[in-house]
Amino acid sequence: xxxxxxxxxxxxxxxxxxxxxxxxxxxxxxxxxxxxxxxxxxxxxxxxxxxxxxxxxxxxxxxxxxxxxxxxxxxxxxxxxxxxxxxxxxxxxxxxxxxxxxxxxxxxxxxxxxxxxxxxxxxxxxxxxxxxxxxxxxxxxxxxxxxxxxxxxxxxxxxxxxxxxxxxxxxxxxxxxxxxxxxxxxxxxxxx
Numbered sequence: 001x002x003x004x005x006x007x008x009x010x011x012x013x014x015x016x017x018x019x020x021x022x023x024x025x026x027x028x029x030x031x032x033x034x035x036x037x038x039x040x041x042x043x044x045x046x047x048x049x050x051x052x053x054x055x056x057x058x059x060x061x062x063x064x065x066x067x068x069x070x071x072x073x074x075x076x077x078x079x080x081x082x083x084x085x086x087x088x089x090x091x092x093x094x095x096x097x098x099x100x101x102x103x104x105x106x107x108x109x110x111x112x113x114x115x116x117x118x119x120x121x122x123x124x125x126x127x128x129x130x131x132x133x134x135x136x137x138x139x140x141x142x143x144x145x146x147x148x149x150x151x152x153x154x155x156x157x158x159x160x161x162x163x164x165x166x167x168x169x170x171x172x173x174x175x176x177x178x179x180x181x182x183x184x185x186x187x188x189x190x191x192x
Contacts, residue, residue, distance in 0.1 A: 001130055002111050004162055008033060008125040009109035013069065013099035016082035017089045022097045024067060026125050031063035032156045033125065037107060037117040037174070038098075039070045040088050041079035044171035045116050047138045048146070049092060052116070055146050057095040059153060066096035071107035072115070072175040080175070107174055108182045114171040120152050128156050131166040 010025040024033070034056065038045045056066045068089075072080040082100050089098040101107055110119055120129040129152035136142040152163050176182075 002127055004127050006127040008121045011106045015097045015099050016086040030065040031123050033121040034066045035119040036068050037112040038068050039072045039080045039115045040084050042115040042172040043138045048133050048144050051144045051146055053092045060095050068098040069101050071101035071104045073177040077175045104180055111184050116171050117169045128162045132169045
């Protein structure tokens with residue numbers, strides 16, 4: 001996992017919905033920045049997507065810049081294609097960009113490991129929170145409320161320190177292109 005305080009890596013990615021590129025760099029001026037690695041087909045993402053969309057649409061109005069990013073290998077997982085990303089963004093009414101990380105370099109720069117995976121940065125682009133949405137999972141019957149991420153965003157917006165407890169996100173592994181698996185993702189016996 002990225003260490004708290006790490007500066008947000010910049011990126012320039014295509015948004016299939018609009019056909020435009022979005023540039024995320026340290027020239028922006030927002031209260032905070034939420035980068036969420038998601039995809040269309042993951043059951044963990046589908047499970048929380050209605051509540052996550054509701055919260056993210058609200059946070060954009062409070063000065064948090066939200067970016068959803070899909071980094072999956074679309075050759076082997078065509079359900080995550082840009083065409084279907086556009087359809088998902090329209091279906092759920094995203095008020096924020098849903099971007100395509102075709103070469104997977106952005107996922108690698110954030111050390112993203114799964115979908116969903118959340119990275120919240122403060123207004124100076126320092127990592128404030130990286131972890132789960134909440135304790136709900138498909139099939140565990142817990143309410144999807146986003147409590148962990150909501151707590152982190154609330155603390156950021158009120159100028160409080162980052163949450164002391166930050167549980168790693170849990171979901172489907174990112175679908176790396178063959179031979180593109182980053183070293184941090186490989187089992188210890190496979191690392192160079």
